[in-house]
Amino acid sequence: EAGVAQSPRYKIIEKRQSVAFWCNPISGHATLYWYQQILGQGPKLLIQFQNNGVVDDSQLPKDRFSAERLKGVDSTLKIQPAKLEDSAVYLCASSLLRGGPFYGYTFGSGTRLTVV
């Protein structure tokens, strides 16, 4: 079974530039999550999708971050404009809907963003 795919693996941008990250979840996984992991901290949920609808985006800085999940499959997370404090690893995860919310929960390898 293929895992959660993320790209790019690394990205370096200047502050005020824009950047986008892509995630392709495991086939059949209805729920998709984006987490932000700042160096020295545990991951923090940014946004959760169920199919192509948003379930939880309470921690997403909506003035600069946006995310979409077209057709309920892959997803894109965008930052515009980026700030220095956005430097972090962005992790995508997916899980099956049936069997309970934590069934099949799998993380991708992440995208490491450095804002200079």
Added chain:
Amino acid sequence: AQSVTQPDIHITVSEGASLELRCNYSYGATPYLFWYVQSPGQGLQLLLKYFSGDTLVQGIKGFEAEFKRSQSSFNLRKPSVHWSDAAEYFCAVGAPGGKLIFGQGTELSVKP
């Protein structure tokens, strides 16, 4: 509100020695609890999870964890540490709807 505390930021153990990583949680009901491991530049790998039933949970790579409701703890243990176990370890609690709330992590170093 749910929260997770990992009191030890960094632990160093000798290869072959036993290991215990501490985790305390705050949650109103019976929690879903997880331990993940993260090697440098890698994503999170699930070591084990507790949903219900037997409070001693066995995981991969020889790890186990014990759920103690009275102490709100879910400590991770391994009887004999290998050099390849050096990594960052995260404890997490599952919130309603599927969100995971993580502790700040414990970095494990292994001395030869």
